[in-house]
Amino acid sequence: MAFESLSDKLASVFKKLRGKGKLTEQDIKDAMREVRMALLEADVNYKVAKDFIAGVTQRAMGQEVMESLTPAQQVIKIVNDELTELMGGSEAARIHIKSKPPTVIMMCGLQGAGKTTHTAKLAKHFIKEGHRPLLAACDIYRPAAVDQLKIVGEKAGAPVFALPGEKPEAIAKKAVAHAKDYGNDIVILDTAGRLHVDEPLMEELSALKAAVQPQEILFVADAMTGQDAVTVAEAFNERLGLTGVVLTKMDGDARGGAALSIRSVTGAPVKFVGVGEKLSEMEVFHPDRIAGRILGMGDVLTLVEKAQSTINAEEAEELARKMQKASFDLEDFRTQMRRIKKLGSLDSILKMIPGLGGLREKLAEASGAMPEKELARTEAIINSMTMRERRNPDILNGSRRARIAKGAGVTVAQVNQTVRQFEQMRQMMKGMMSGKGGRPAMPRIPRGMPPGMMPPGMGMPGMGGFPGMPGMDGMELPGGRPSGGKSAAAKKRKKKERQKRKKK
Incomplete structure (x- = not known):
């Protein structure tokens, strides 16, 4: 599970801090050095980890911690606050739905990241909220991409708009017009990907953006690729101006570095995470809840x-x-x-x-x-x-x-x-x-x-x-x-039951 290794390492660091009564500056420096190593091992961007540790150390050295009766707990609280802020703040980043439909959402990313599947997952999420999404098949290059979208769209309960032989921008324009005519308040564009970032891909996505002016441009990133996902997201952001990120495969052995780094590097918040293969297995990304999970504080609200x-x-x-x-x-x-x-x-x-x-x-x-x-x-x-x-x-x-x-x-x-x-x-x-x-x-x-x-x-x-x-x-x-351990009352009750049985 994502963050498992990071969570274990941080738990070990904080256990050492709790074992000390009053913390010295050297104690905090030593702990922060270990936290920094844990972040780097979790594949967090080097600059992000460095800035994070600097912020935590500055606050931890303050009067609030050094003179506290529970200094270790104060340090943990500071780390929790900074982790939450690093991932986007206490409020989850939401999709902005237009008051005048349809809202257009463009999904983009490299091949194999899970764009098509998460297009359907997003549709299922909106259907639960009472919306009527339409999926547009704008990937005309990958074999069976349109058929795959139709299959997952049917499972999600969302209609799929496809026009064989048309260019992606023409499909997108006609899908938006179709949505207006048939009462679909959200249009989700499943776009083409490549094995790597190249100019033809970026030109096509830029043309799509110009054609329909999407309200949301979501980058779908494979969390298993770690820092590579952040690097690719940065390239997409420069050309398209991302409004959010969908992290997939967070149920695997991803180290979590992408989730912790991507907002700081691109400015685009993580909005959803894929936590399984089923269409229902996608969660809204809540930075404060994820920070709680990383630090072993639990996440009762999600449960x-x-x-x-x-x-x-x-x-x-x-x-x-x-x-x-x-x-x-x-x-x-x-x-x-x-x-x-x-x-x-x-x-x-x-x-x-x-x-x-x-x-x-x-x-x-x-x-x-x-x-x-x-x-x-x-x-x-x-x-x-x-x-x-x-x-x-x-x-x-x-x-x-x-x-x-x-x-x-x-x-x-x-x-x-x-x-x-x-x-x-x-x-x-x-x-x-x-x-x-x-x-x-x-x-x-x-x-x-x-x-x-x-x-x-x-x-x-x-x-x-x-x-x-x-x-x-x-x-x-x-x-x-x-x-x-049995209580005294329980033992007494058992004794009475034995006495009753003997009398009978």
């Missing part, structure tokens, strides 16, 4: 927005009621796991929850496998059960468990562990939903998160008893708080 867009509120309400009554069964749990998958990988979800960014590694150490693999194994076990067994796990005797283990390709012990952890989780969920049972009541879920849709770790102290996850009792959680 809430994802949950709202992928989860049915009525189903989530029903699930919350089942949890409260402890009638939550394995069928419901499987549904819950599938909902979580819609939000993205467990790794990305944990990173969005403040304080849980480092829990992934601890889970992997405890179980010997990545959380995704554990969840996949748990789902396979549940899939091997009959509907009756999923609805009523109490009927799972030895022979049934042996059959389930064989069907899922796991051991009987792993089936037993899944069922045992599920029962523990069901009891814990009932206690948390009611605020009883010796466990703390569930913490307030972020505003907007559908009820019953809790990402792993939220309201689940120590992750104890979560099927597919190892028991985390005794493990130290973020903030130094040990997990697990």
Whole structure:
């Protein structure tokens, strides 16, 4: 995932700072040297990294930090503020929609960056906002470019305007006229690319710009190319005057340097990032949220927005009621796991929850496998059960468990562990939903998160008893708080239950 290496290195630097009481000027200089190296290793432009460190150092040397009771926290806050400013400020850069339609958006960039796919992703984004976009096929050179646009346009639900044999500027002009006649308020031009920046490409794009006067010129850059993306963006900006950037493949192992450098070098803000292959996997770029992710502060707002867009509120309400009554069964749990998958990988979800960014590694150490693999194994076990067994796990005797283990390709012990952890989780969920049972009541879920849709770790102290996850009792959680452990009230209740059984 983008920024992962940078985030780990910065976490290491700040951990050293927190270990010191009062910071000296030398402490700050040493820390900033390490931060600078981390930025350069993340492929951030040299001048951008140098200016960034100069700004942070100047503020960190001030009275606000040196005389603070928590100087390390103040330094982290300054780095967060400067990172946010570097990427474009606290407000996300929006697409400016004309009051008098149509708004014309021109997509440009090199071949292979993902222009055509992200043209459709942008259309899907606007359709969700209630607009009626029209896609114009202005790439007449690349084989099957028009066919590809028609396919992805159909998937996105947007019509495609194409005129075989016409020049790109003529296609663009007629597409705008068509949009006016048929009520399309946005026209997105999918333009041609090249393997490198050349004069014929720039002349064609300049002619397109002159023909339709687009309100937005978005440069589509492959985040995996790092500083090369920034260099190419600079060349496009000089000729066309970019209004924004779309960074693709941010879900890969991109180091993040392009996202941190591109605005400073070109002046054009990053407006969208592609985070997957599906047409729905494109996010509005929020500099303050990305800065929070890089510094391990989480990104709850993006998580809430994802949950709202992928989860049915009525189903989530029903699930919350089942949890409260402890009638939550394995069928419901499987549904819950599938909902979580819609939000993205467990790794990305944990990173969005403040304080849980480092829990992934601890889970992997405890179980010997990545959380995704554990969840996949748990789902396979549940899939091997009959509907009756999923609805009523109490009927799972030895022979049934042996059959389930064989069907899922796991051991009987792993089936037993899944069922045992599920029962523990069901009891814990009932206690948390009611605020009883010796466990703390569930913490307030972020505003907007559908009820019953809790990402792993939220309201689940120590992750104890979560099927597919190892028991985390005794493990130290973020903030130094040990997990697990039965409360005195819980022990007392267990003792009473044993006494009742003896009397019977």
